[in-house]
Amino acid sequence: MEQRIGSSSQPLEGAGFDPAFIPGLTSPVSDEAEEARAEEAGDADADEPTDAAAEPEEAVEEEAPDGPVLEASDRRAKFIADHQGIRLSLDDQACEFRWDEIGAVETETPRFGKRFTITVHTPDRRWYPIEIEAESRARFAEWDEQLDAVMDKYFEDETPETKEEEPEESD
Structure with a gap:
């Protein structure tokens, strides 16, 4: 006779159990998290993508219109x-x-x-x-x-x- 260990029910899905289920509710992965993953993988080129990612952020800050906030x-x-x-x-x-x-x-x-x-x-x-x-x-x-x-x-x-x-x- 075969016996199973643990619950036989499937995990529930939806916004009540996973905040990522609602688009826009969770923020995208930050540059720091991407950099940490690149270091763990041991990529030698990890510095280049972060430098390229930093440049557009600076450009966005410079192009921000002087409007109400x-x-x-x-x-x-x-x-x-x-x-x-x-x-x-x-x-x-x-x-x-x-x-x-x-x-x-x-x-x-x-x-x-x-x-x-x-x-x-x-x-x-x-x-x-x-x-x-x-x-x-x-x-x-x-x-x-x-x-x-x-x-x-x-x-x-x-x-x-x-x-x-x-x-x-x-x-």
Whole structure:
């Protein structure tokens, strides 16, 4: 008679068990991790790819437009909205959304307390909330104004239907 050791059930899949299941929720592999893997493999050419990877990052920083930016953070959470899109991070987890991946952005200020909630909604009906603890409630208005400026500059809410409804000038 054959006897099996261990569980006969298969591992579950999905976002509840694997954060990488949701696209954009986990960050891509960093240059440091790639460099460590290259050293472990013993590649002699490991220095060349890291130098090449560092050059585009510097170029991106130089080409960043002088537009509005919102950076809000506390000891655990961080929210950044700029020309690239929106980036959320909580502890060691991070996700980023380009402007074309965002359906809406919602803010919520509590009646009591100092936790400011920002929720990013995607077109496929998923939402990603993050709470940031402010030093004072006065920061809520400042963050709302900065987020409005960023959204006005980079987020395009026009759909083809609204463009068609605009009246055309005729002589």
